[in-house]
Amino acid sequence: MRRLVTDTLVIAERNLIRLPRAPELLLAFTVQPIMFVLLFRYVFGGAIRTPGIPYVEFLIPGIIVQTIAFGGFVTAIGLNDDVHKGLIDRFRSLPMARPAVLAGRTSADIITNALAMAILIVTGVIIGFSFRAPFLHVIAGILLLLLFGYAFSWVFAFVGLVASTPESANSIGFIAIFPLTFISSAFVLPATMPAPLHWFADVNPFSKVINATRALWLGLPAGNNIWLAVAWSLAIIAAFAPLAVARYRRQAGT
Amino acid sequence: MRDDEAAITVRGVEKSFGDVRALAGVDLDVAPGIVLGLLGPNGAGKTTFVRILATLLRADAGSARVLGFDVVHEAGEVRKRIGLAGQYAAVDENLTGLENLVMVGRLYGSSRRAATARGRQLLAHFALEDAAKRVVKTYSGGMRRRLDLAAALVAEPPVLFLDEPTTGLDPRSRIGMWRVIEQLVAGGTTVLLTTQYLEEADRLADTIAVIDHGQLIAQGTSDELKDQIGGERLEVRLEDRAQCQTAMRALTPMSDEAPAIEGHVVTINVRQRGGTIVEAVRRLSDAGVDVEDLALRRPTLDDVFLTLTGHAAEESESAAEEEEAFA
Numbered sequence: 001m002r003r004l005v006t007d008t009l010v011i012a013e014r015n016l017i018r019l020p021r022a023p024e025l026l027l028a029f030t031v032q033p034i035m036f037v038l039l040f041r042y043v044f045g046g047a048i049r050t051p052g053i054p055y056v057e058f059l060i061p062g063i064i065v066q067t068i069a070f071g072g073f074v075t076a077i078g079l080n081d082d083v084h085k086g087l088i089d090r091f092r093s094l095p096m097a098r099p100a101v102l103a104g105r106t107s108a109d110i111i112t113n114a115l116a117m118a119i120l121i122v123t124g125v126i127i128g129f130s131f132r133a134p135f136l137h138v139i140a141g142i143l144l145l146l147l148f149g150y151a152f153s154w155v156f157a158f159v160g161l162v163a164s165t166p167e168s169a170n171s172i173g174f175i176a177i178f179p180l181t182f183i184s185s186a187f188v189l190p191a192t193m194p195a196p197l198h199w200f201a202d203v204n205p206f207s208k209v210i211n212a213t214r215a216l217w218l219g220l221p222a223g224n225n226i227w228l229a230v231a232w233s234l235a236i237i238a239a240f241a242p243l244a245v246a247r248y249r250r251q252a253g254t
Numbered sequence: 255m256r257d258d259e260a261a262i263t264v265r266g267v268e269k270s271f272g273d274v275r276a277l278a279g280v281d282l283d284v285a286p287g288i289v290l291g292l293l294g295p296n297g298a299g300k301t302t303f304v305r306i307l308a309t310l311l312r313a314d315a316g317s318a319r320v321l322g323f324d325v326v327h328e329a330g331e332v333r334k335r336i337g338l339a340g341q342y343a344a345v346d347e348n349l350t351g352l353e354n355l356v357m358v359g360r361l362y363g364s365s366r367r368a369a370t371a372r373g374r375q376l377l378a379h380f381a382l383e384d385a386a387k388r389v390v391k392t393y394s395g396g397m398r399r400r401l402d403l404a405a406a407l408v409a410e411p412p413v414l415f416l417d418e419p420t421t422g423l424d425p426r427s428r429i430g431m432w433r434v435i436e437q438l439v440a441g442g443t444t445v446l447l448t449t450q451y452l453e454e455a456d457r458l459a460d461t462i463a464v465i466d467h468g469q470l471i472a473q474g475t476s477d478e479l480k481d482q483i484g485g486e487r488l489e490v491r492l493e494d495r496a497q498c499q500t501a502m503r504a505l506t507p508m509s510d511e512a513p514a515i516e517g518h519v520v521t522i523n524v525r526q527r528g529g530t531i532v533e534a535v536r537r538l539s540d541a542g543v544d545v546e547d548l549a550l551r552r553p554t555l556d557d558v559f560l561t562l563t564g565h566a567a568e569e570s571e572s573a574a575e576e577e578e579a580f581a
Contacts, residue, residue, distance in 0.1 A: 003363070007361055010357055013357075014346065014353075017349060086344035093310060093333060100361075
């Protein structure tokens with residue numbers, strides 16, 4: 001167990017050291033989400049009705065979840081790259097804890113997600129977002145988003161190990177994430193969608209997390225959203241962490 | 255090691271990828287402290303073999319032990335004792351040379367301080383000191399391979415697997431890599447080296463095992479393999495073609511076979527290397543034959559390979575691609 005912790009930290013450190021040295025990855029976490037915020041706030045936002053809440057306040061939790069979800073691509077592509085460059089072979093030939101390569105990667109993702117979230121909150125505040133809830137609720141919302149981001153890292157870790165190339169990791173991820181983020185409560189009220197999409201948006205775990213965050217940050221009624229968001233996150237981890245580790249153990253990339 | 259058995263023992267190892275039979279029952283023993291060169295064309299099964307020994311891949315049948323530990327059931331023990339370096343140069347491009355080695359050292363369980371000290375030592379040894387703080391992306395191919403080899407040596411493993419360590423390197427880097435490997439071997443490490451280059455096996459390996467289509471087809475020292483297909487060839491170029499018969503008669507006692515004549519050149523297979531040229535010169539001069547040129551040619555490993563497999567060593571690209579797709 002001690003080995004698992006130290007090995008995980010070594011791998012997490014590796015992933016964090018290399019981040020600023022791969023500027024294209026850093027852009028995915030910084031400039032890109034800011035562009036999305038500005039796009040929705042100023043281009044689409046004027047046409048979207050969110051009764052009772054200013055659109056910028058509605059938008060920020062949605063954009064953060066979208067950013068975290070798309071940021072997972074970096075995990076998938078990075079791991080797939082490690083497979084192809086033989087680094088996974090090197091790790092697998094070392095006497096290290098088996099889950100550490102993946103656990104280290106997903107732990108590092110918590111830091112990058114926190115960074116992306118900070119950038120988005122600051123951007124949001126500049127263009128008119130503000131928290132309308134007690135400090136502890138704000139913190140709870142941040143932790144919930146990090147938990148959900150951590151869960152999604154495991155999904156992408158699995159995708160990265162299974163995909164045959166970084167490009168296919170990218171497209172598998174995109175095809176899965178695109179409908180989940182857009183057919184949700186991230187940018188518009190699901191009630192405005194046609195019935196099947198409305199239904200999907202309501203059951204979509206992304207909506208649960210976004211609604212829960214809005215409730216926590218804006219002082220809105222939470223309903224079951226918080227518990228459902230936590231349950232979904234834990235269920236995703238419980239399903240994908242063992243799948244990814246099993247895949248890694250067996251033989252990555254074959 | 256548990257007792258004084260071989261460093262590597264392989265029995266009946268088989269592995270298939272779909273319809274492709276990568277290994278068709280391989281038996282092999284590697285004595286401690288030697289360099290075994292596993293020589294074969296692309297797609298012969300070399301990489302698959304190394305991956306099984308390095309605990310990365312499971313054989314379909316058969317068993318393999320490294321220093322007495324089973325590569326499947328005691329994989330953890332095996333991993334503590336092996337180093338793996340290969341054609342992919344598995345280092346992180348976005349880390350510096352030193353950061354790569356420190357990471358590997360810590361994953362072997364060393365403290366950061368100990369791993370840093372060991373990393374610096376290795377970088378100095380592999381002439382990478384000046385590049386220690388540079389990101390690996392900026393390294394040349396040869397530098398990457400050296401760093402990859404350094405990473406394999408972090409824990410001073412008694413057994414080292416080198417999978418085509420010089421494939422894709424330019425000739426100068428290749429010779430540099432050979433020197434590094436030679437030094438290593440002098441330190442007593444057991445090395446299993448795969449290569450498709452006959453020259454490399456000839457230069458580095460104590461024992462050569464020839465693999466083709468997933469089977470070992472010959473094993474021995476470079477000299478033993480060359481002897482298998484006949485000894486030395488003496489080639490004598492005469493000044494005057496008319497003296498051919500005289501030269502033949504003069505040289506016949508040196509060989510079990512009749513000499514061959516082609517134009518001005520008389521060729522005979524001789525029994526031994528030592529003293530052959532002196533004896534040939536004396537016999538020819540006694541017989542009054544004027545010699546323009548005279549050379550003793552050994553069969554090369556190329557000749558060996560061609561004789562054993564029926565094809566040259568560096569071919570079968572399509573088979574290689576198949577292996578790559580699966581391995």
